[in-house]
Amino acid sequence: MxxxxxxxxxxxxxxxxxxxxxxxxxxxxxxxxxxxxxxxxxxxxxxxxxxxxxxxxxxxxxxxxxxxxxxxxxxxxxxxxxxxxxxxxxxxxxxxxxxxxxxxxxxxxxxxxxxxxxxxxxxxxxxxxxxxxxxxxxxHPLPEGYLRAAAALGAIGSITMHRVSIAQRRLEELLVASATRVIATDPTTPGSGRQVELPTQPAARTRRSEILEAAITLFEQDGFTNVTNAKIAEAVGLVPSAIYRYFPGKADILAAACLQAAGLLAQAVEQNLVGVADPHEAVTTLSATYVAYSFEHTALTSVANAELVGLPPNLRRPLVTAQREHIATWEQHLRSARPALDSRQARILVHAAFGAVVEAGRRLRWQDTPENRDAVAALLVGALGL
CATH class of the missing domain: 1.10.357.10 (Tetracycline Repressor, domain 2)
Known part of the structure; x- marks a missing residue:
């Protein structure tokens, strides 16, 4: 019933x-x-x-x-x-x-x-x-086993940080192959990196640039939410209300700092690729440039990866556009070096390489030495399959 x-x-x-x-x-x-x-x-x-x-x-x-x-x-x-x-x-x-x-x-x-x-x-x-x-x-009895393992896991974990769509079986194959290549890479090989130059970070000569510089340091140390405008103002010798003369809010400070850094990376890529015609050399140059950027902007990169997702859409949109343009450059050169890859496969491998950089850098505590840059660059190139 x-x-x-x-x-x-x-x-x-x-x-x-x-x-x-x-x-x-x-x-x-x-x-x-x-x-x-x-x-x-x-x-x-x-x-x-x-x-x-x-x-x-x-x-x-x-x-x-x-x-x-x-x-x-x-x-x-x-x-x-x-x-x-x-x-x-x-x-x-x-x-x-x-x-x-x-x-x-x-x-x-x-x-x-x-x-x-x-x-x-x-x-x-x-x-x-x-x-x-x-x-x-x-x-693969090579040096730095723990570093290679951490980087390989970073390559796999990268899939959680983007939305490139591809058939699941093919996706798993790409990630396993990328991680395996990282494991099989000797990061201590002499000369595995390439000498590149980054544009000089603008000196904090204006109040606006001082605010950006101080805020990122505070965001990285204490977390974005725990940092108040008052704390930022204190770091640059202003009263709290004066912050609003330069930025509408705290989120605008983070977005502006990330856009400035993205501009520096784009400029670095452009200047270091000048005169580079060989596809493999172009990817190697991109790798060295990205690694140099990662070591020099560790605090900002850490804050951005953790905090950008919470930004309002209007502030996040220009940053997403800048990231896509950067990925597109990688995709172009990687597909020239590996013609068998289609667009989605190339993007997935680029993100995997970035993930390897993140975990390798963490393992090295981002200690900026030529040896560490070379090691991370080698693992990045390995993740790409060159």
């Missing part, structure tokens, strides 16, 4: 559904811009129902940040000790691709975790790198 109405049945896996939806929202909007109401809406429940599972946004965020890493630990520990490098990298890649929409949390957003939670997350990621290092050293 039916009653004519059916009471809503709460899914048994509601908590998992919440975490999955929250991971996507945090990845798309950033930790601070995302709200519990928005996450509840993505699940199709009320905010009150959401709070029955998680007491606050931070608790939910910490759960999301750990979810991907816990999955990676389980996937990599599921590979038998005698498993091959291909087995290990495939396991990591398949899980990362499956959780592409939310997997970026552990790479960038995790900076918003408390110290103890951040340390716990770092320990889990360290276990993953160690496991890859063991297999890498067995199959």
């Amino acid at each position: 039916t009653t004519g109405s059916t009471a809503a049945v709460r899914p048994r896996n509601r908590k998992q559904l919440i975490v999955a939806a929250a991971g996507r929202v945090f990845s798309e909007r950033g930790y601070h811009a995302a709200s519990m109401e928005e996450i509840a809406g993505a699940v199709g429940i009320t905010a009150a129902a959401l709070y029955r599972h998680f007491p606050n946004k931070y608790a939910l965020f910490a759960e999301c940040a750990n979810l991907m890493v816990d999955g990676l630990v389980a996937a990599i520990d599921g590979v038998p000790p005698e498993g091959t490098l291909a087995d290990v990298l495939t396991a990591v890649t398949q899980l990362t691709v499956t959780h592409r929409a939310s997997g970026g949390l552990y790479r960038w957003e995790a900076r918003f975790l408390d110290r103890d939670d951040r340390h716990l997350l770092a320990g889990k990621f360290g276990h993953i790198v160690e496991r890859v290092t063991e297999v890498a050293r067995r199959e």
